[in-house]
Structure formats: C-alpha cells, structure tokens
Amino acid sequence: MANELLRIENLKTYFYTWAGVVKAVDGVSLKINEGETLGLVGESGSGKSVTALSILGIVPIPGKIIGGKILYRGENLLDKKENEMQKIRGKEIAYIFQDPATSLNPVFNIASQLVEVIRQHQNVTKREALEKAIELLRVVEIPDPEVKIWNYPHQLSGGMKQRMAVARALSCQPNLLLADEPTTALDVTIQAQILDLLKNLKQKLGMAMVLITHDMGVVAGVADRITVLYAGRVCESASTRTIFYNPMHPYTRALLEAVPSLALRREKLKVIPGAIPNLIEPPSGCRFHPRCEYAKEGVCTLKVPELEELEPDHYVACVRAQEIEAKSPLRNESK
Amino acid sequence: MSTTPVLEVKHLVKHFPLTSRGILMKKQVGVVHAVDDISFTVNKGETFGLVGESGCGKTSTARAILYLDPPTSGEIYFEGKEVGEVFKSKDKEAILHLRQKIQYVFQNPYASLDPRMTVADIIMEPLVIHAHVPKEKWHDRLYELLRLVGLEEYHAERYPHEFSGGQRQRICIARALAVEPDLLIADEPVASLDVSVRAQILNLLQELQNKFKITYLYISHDLSTVRHICHRVAVMYLGKFVEIAETDDLFETPLHPYTQALLSSIPIPDPDAKTKRIMLPGEVPSPINPPAGCRFEPRCVLGKEHKCVHAAPELIDVGGGHFVACEGAQKR
Numbered sequence: 001m002a003n004e005l006l007r008i009e010n011l012k013t014y015f016y017t018w019a020g021v022v023k024a025v026d027g028v029s030l031k032i033n034e035g036e037t038l039g040l041v042g043e044s045g046s047g048k049s050v051t052a053l054s055i056l057g058i059v060p061i062p063g064k065i066i067g068g069k070i071l072y073r074g075e076n077l078l079d080k081k082e083n084e085m086q087k088i089r090g091k092e093i094a095y096i097f098q099d100p101a102t103s104l105n106p107v108f109n110i111a112s113q114l115v116e117v118i119r120q121h122q123n124v125t126k127r128e129a130l131e132k133a134i135e136l137l138r139v140v141e142i143p144d145p146e147v148k149i150w151n152y153p154h155q156l157s158g159g160m161k162q163r164m165a166v167a168r169a170l171s172c173q174p175n176l177l178l179a180d181e182p183t184t185a186l187d188v189t190i191q192a193q194i195l196d197l198l199k200n201l202k203q204k205l206g207m208a209m210v211l212i213t214h215d216m217g218v219v220a221g222v223a224d225r226i227t228v229l230y231a232g233r234v235c236e237s238a239s240t241r242t243i244f245y246n247p248m249h250p251y252t253r254a255l256l257e258a259v260p261s262l263a264l265r266r267e268k269l270k271v272i273p274g275a276i277p278n279l280i281e282p283p284s285g286c287r288f289h290p291r292c293e294y295a296k297e298g299v300c301t302l303k304v305p306e307l308e309e310l311e312p313d314h315y316v317a318c319v320r321a322q323e324i325e326a327k328s329p330l331r332n333e334s335k
Numbered sequence: 336m337s338t339t340p341v342l343e344v345k346h347l348v349k350h351f352p353l354t355s356r357g358i359l360m361k362k363q364v365g366v367v368h369a370v371d372d373i374s375f376t377v378n379k380g381e382t383f384g385l386v387g388e389s390g391c392g393k394t395s396t397a398r399a400i401l402y403l404d405p406p407t408s409g410e411i412y413f414e415g416k417e418v419g420e421v422f423k424s425k426d427k428e429a430i431l432h433l434r435q436k437i438q439y440v441f442q443n444p445y446a447s448l449d450p451r452m453t454v455a456d457i458i459m460e461p462l463v464i465h466a467h468v469p470k471e472k473w474h475d476r477l478y479e480l481l482r483l484v485g486l487e488e489y490h491a492e493r494y495p496h497e498f499s500g501g502q503r504q505r506i507c508i509a510r511a512l513a514v515e516p517d518l519l520i521a522d523e524p525v526a527s528l529d530v531s532v533r534a535q536i537l538n539l540l541q542e543l544q545n546k547f548k549i550t551y552l553y554i555s556h557d558l559s560t561v562r563h564i565c566h567r568v569a570v571m572y573l574g575k576f577v578e579i580a581e582t583d584d585l586f587e588t589p590l591h592p593y594t595q596a597l598l599s600s601i602p603i604p605d606p607d608a609k610t611k612r613i614m615l616p617g618e619v620p621s622p623i624n625p626p627a628g629c630r631f632e633p634r635c636v637l638g639k640e641h642k643c644v645h646a647a648p649e650l651i652d653v654g655g656g657h658f659v660a661c662e663g664a665q666k667r
Contacts, residue, residue, distance in 0.1 A: 189388065254531065
C-alpha cells in the first residue's frame with residue numbers, strides 16, 4: 001500500500017499571457033501511493049486542474065512547465081519525449097474531464113471512441129477491441145451495452161456520458177486515474193451514482209486515483225488523503241480524517257466553516273473576506289495572508305511559508321500554524 | 336413572520352411546444368411538460384425554496400410568474416392582483432408597477448450584466464425606467480446601494496469585466512434592490528460561485544431580508560444552501576411538487592421517497608458520517624413523455640402499486656403544513 005506511485009516536487013507551471021505571467025501552479029509538491037485516492041481540493045484558480053494537466057504534459061498554450069519534477073515510478077515524466085508520453089497517456093495514467101458533454105467527440109459513436117483508445121495501446125483486432133469495449137460498458141453499469149455502444153454522445157444523458165468517459169479512461173487499466181471534477185456537471189442523485197461507481201471500480205482494479213474537486217463533501221466520502229491548494233500552492237496535506245478533524249492551516253479551517261451544513265443550521269455563515277488573488281501579481285509572502293484572520297504584519301507578509309511536516313504525515317504551509325492552534329474554533333466543535 | 340401571502344400560484348401549467356421544421360410550416364410534434372399543475376403561496380417576509388434537479392421546472396416556474404414566458408394556464412396572484420390580467424390589460428403603468436415589485440437575480444452573473452455598461456449605468460437603469468425616485472437623488476441612491484451590498488463607491492465607474500464572480504452577483508443584487516421590490520426571485524444565485532464567496536452572498540441575502548423585509552423565492556438544486564436560507568421548501572420532480580414543508584421538518588422527516596433519496600445523496604463534509612445512501616435507479620424520464628401516473632414511479636424504491644402507475648397522487652396535508660404527494664408515504 002505504501003509504495004509510492006507518483007511524486008510531484010516543486011512543480012511550476014506558468015501561463016504567458018499578454019497581461020503578464022500567470023503563476024497558476026507555483027511550487028506544488030505532492031505524492032500519491034499505489035492504490036490510494038488523493039483528494040485535490042481548492043477553489044477555482046487554485047491550480048488543481050493545471051497540476052493534473054501538467055502530470056500528463058498536456059498543459060494548453062500559452063502554458064509551460066518551467067520547473068520541478070514529476071516522478072512516476074521513479075522516472076521523471078518531464079524528461080520524456082512526446083512519443084514516450086503518448087504510451088503513458090491513457091495506458092498508465094488516464095484522465096476524466098469535468099464536462100462529459102465536451103470531452104467526448106460528437107461526430108464519432110461511442111464504439112469507435114473506445115476502440116480507438118484500446119487499439120492505440122493494445123495489440124488486438126477490431127473485433128476483439130469491440131468486445132472489450134462492450135465489456136467495459138458493462139463494468140460501468142450501462143444498461144444494454146450492445147445497443148448503447150453504437151450511440152453518439154448527444155443521444156446520451158449527462159450521467160451516461162460521464163459513465164462512457166469513465167469506461168474510456170479505464171479501457172487500458174491505468175495505474176493512475178486523474179478525475180477532474182467528474183461530478184460537477186451532474187445532478188446530486190447522478191453524482192452519487194458516479195462517485196459510488198468510481199469508488200467500487202477503484203477497489204476492484206486496485207488503481208490509484210486523484211480526485212479533483214471543490215466540494216469538501218465529495219472528498220470526505222471518497223478520498224484517503226487530501227491536499228488543499230490555494231492560489232497555486234499547497235496549503236495542507238494529510239489524511240482525510242486529519243484534514244477534517246484537525247486542520248492546521250487557517251485556509252483549510254475557513255473552507256470547512258464556510259460550507260453550509262445540512263445537519264447544523266447556523267444563523268450566519270463564517271465568511272472568508274475578499275476574493276481569490278490575481279495570480280499575475282500574487283500577494284507577497286503567504287498567498288493567503290490578505291484574507292487570513294491570523295495574518296501577522298512583518299511575518300506572513302514577507303516570508304513564503306514552506307510545506308513542513310508538523311505531525312507525522314501532516315504537512316502544513318503556515319508559519320504560524322503552531323502558534324494559532326490553541327485558538328482554533330473548530331477544535332471544540334469536532335469530535 | 337406574518338402569514339399574509341405575497342405570492343399565490345394556483346394550478347400553474349407551463350408547456351413548451353415542440354416543433355419540427357416542415358417545408359412550409361412548422362408542425363407541432365409534442366409538448367415539453369415543464370411545469371404541470373403546481374400551487375403554492377409565499378408569505379410576506381419569508382424565503383420560499385424551490386428545489387429539484389436540473390430540468391424539473393424550477394426556472395420555468397419563476398419565468399412564468401414574471402410573465403417572461405407566459406404560463407399555459409393557471410393563476411398567479413401577486414399582492415392580491417392576478418398577474419395575467421395585468422399583463423393582458425396592456426395597462427403600461429400597472430405592468431411597470433408589477434415589474435418593479437418583483438425583481439429577479441439570475442443564475443450566471445457573467446451573462447446577466449451588460450459588458451458595455453458601467454456599474455453606475457447598470458444600477459441606475461431601473462431608476463431611469465421606473466422613475467420612482469427624483470432624478471437628483473439617483474446618485475445618492477446608487478452609492479447607498481453599493482454600500483448596502485458591500486461594494487465601494489469607486490466601483491461605480493468600472494465595467495463588469497473588472498469584477499470577480501462574487502462582486503458581479505453583488506452588482507446584480509444591487510440592481511434588483513434599486514427599485515425596492517417586495518419579492519425577489521433568486522434563481523441559483525450562488526451556483527456559479529466559489530465556496531468561500533458563496534457564504535458571503537448568502538449572508539448578504541439574509542441581512543437584506545432582515546433589513547427590508549423582502550420576500551424571497553429562492554431557487555436552487557443545492558440542498559445545503561436551501562437548508563441554510565429558506566423557511567419553507569417545495570421539492571419538485573419533473574414539473575410537479577412532491578413535497579412542501581417547513582425547512583426543518585423537511586430535512587428531519589422527509590416523507591416522499593424522492594426527497595429521502597435526494598437528501599441521502601448529498602455528500603456530507605465529514606469522513607465519519609455514516610448515512611445510508613438511497614441509490615435511485617436510472618435517470619429522470621423525459622418531460623416530453625412523462626410517466627402517466629406518479630412521475631416518480633419508474634425510479635421509486637417503495638413498493639410499486641397498481642395505482643402508482645395509473646393515477647397521479649395529489650398533494651395531501653399530513654399535518655403542520657407538511658404536504659406530500661405520495662400515498663405510500665402518508666401511510667407510514
């Protein structure tokens with residue numbers, strides 16, 4: 001279980017736009033063990049998707065990976081040539097995009113889209129590939145797969161399309177699945193179905209998964225470990241239980257408190273003041289300091305906090321994490 | 336909270352014709368049953384929630400109330416007056432008055448603000464149209480509104496693209512409040528916002544309600560925000576109400592099998608939360624050809640009875656203002 005599958009060290013992906021350099025990912029480090037689900041949590045613009053796209057080397061123009069290492073089973077993916085990466089994409093590491101309506105090709109039927117991926121990576125005939133594809137649809141619990149496989153994406157509902165996307169991602173039995181907000185575009189009851197499916201498949205196939213989401217509720221039920229991103233940097237990284245019951249970074253705490261709870265009805269929600277910073281000129285020092293209630297002039301405004309292991313397997317990037325711990329309002333509330 | 340009804344909707348039906356293009360003429364090939372016979376009242380000063388999955392008719396209901404899409408049939412009473420009659424009378428002043436008293440905040444603040452107008456123009460436009468405030472006070476009103484929604488005075492001369500999503504939604508709210516409405520229809524006002532900003536807007540809506548006693552019709556698919564902000568909630572499924580109740584009542588003792596499944600499928604931000612998830616089989620049927628009896632029958636986990644397939648259940652009071660449209664649920 002503890003075998004390391006992927007390790008990202010100090011990844012920097014910048015976008016060179018006419019307005020300036022957008023530091024979308026600026027020194028992200030994380031690791032994923034084999035068979036583990038990592039929840040990558042953050043608000044929009046925090047660098048979740050760009051991190052995942054960087055792993056596969058498909059950062060869109062004008063983006064560029066300008067530094068860091070992405071070690072997959074000890075090999076740095078950033079040193080690989082394009083034709084070597086093509087053997088990894090889809091086969092070793094697969095990707096599920098946020099919006100199933102745009103990630104499937106509208107002019108090809110499902111069969112040809114699945115067969116294409118299977119034949120790209122496996123030495124099989126068309127007929128065998130088609131049989132495999134039908135089998136895959138059965139795995140993702142699509143009713144009458146023999147009929148549905150000849151459908152075009154527009155003939156399917158959102159939930160069905162996302163199941164097709166999952167089937168395509170799983171077609172070559174990847175070791176790592178990058179699921180980028182796989183349920184954001186879906187309704188709650190369908191979201192529950194897809195999350196359940198991903199959880200079961202992960203167990204059955206023993207693959208590792210990175211689940212990218214902004215919904216703390218989604219990761220709570222699925223992830224083993226959570227990494228919280230803010231403005232292109234890692235805030236906190238720990239096991240799911242630790243993140244929820246013993247968060248040490250002020251941003252993680254604020255994020256947990258800002259979510260309206262179903263069980264508890266509070267008169268007023270706790271608010272994180274301000275908005276997400278502009279990443280062309282991010283705040284000096286800690287990027288969260290303008291919105292942080294614990295920020296200290298001359299400390300947080302100047303020093304860029306490093307990710308430190310404050311407890312075993314609990315990494316926090318906050319200079320004052322240990323000072324403010326006693327004042328945490330969440331401590332009393334949690335079990 | 337008083338119980339004077341501000342808005343009364345009776346047997347509202349909204350069907351959209353489905354046409355196919357012929358050589359010369361359009362031919363009607365069917366109807367989309369967006370809203371099918373719903374009735375509810377919203378009382379003064381309360382927040383009434385309309386909840387359901389996409390395509391269940393929440394927004395169609397709101398647009399029908401405002402006569403943006405005139406309803407197919409049914410009556411809508413706003414402060415005692417029938418909205419349809421007001422619009423049919425072609426009495427410009429009465430229509431304008433009605434439009435002033437009911438305001439709308441749209442889902443997507445990126446699409447609902449004119450990119451070529453400054454914030455000052457956007458917020459003052461309703462003042463120009465309704466002219467209920469003398470001209471020399473427009474600027475005072477503008478700055479008052481900006482402060483009210485938590486923006487600064489210098490924001491007035493900027494354009495929408497210079498603002499973040501949360502700030503844009505504040506501008507939309509300021510625009511809606513400019514004419515002192517009695518009823519504010521908020522159509523998924525926080526759906527496109529980030530979690531940390533969402534809380535700000537929800538708090539703002541609550542503050543404004545306390546201050547001005549505005550009535551809200553709050554439309555959302557997100558049950559956790561509904562629980563937070565609404566006093567009463569109606570759950571919609573495929574154009575019909577399945578359950579109406581006080582918020583606490585609905586969340587603690589949901590009676591309809593659809594409400595139960597909906598509540599159980601919300602992911603809870605607590606790794607130790609052990610809830611029994613009711614997995615609904617299949618998907619929402621097409622509103623072009625909805626099931627004949629109970630619309631939820633094909634996905635229902637309760638025992639299927641003969642009458643579920645053939646007769647649509649009525650909303651029946653089970654006590655304490657809790658209405659449910661399921662005979663099986665009432666028995667328990």
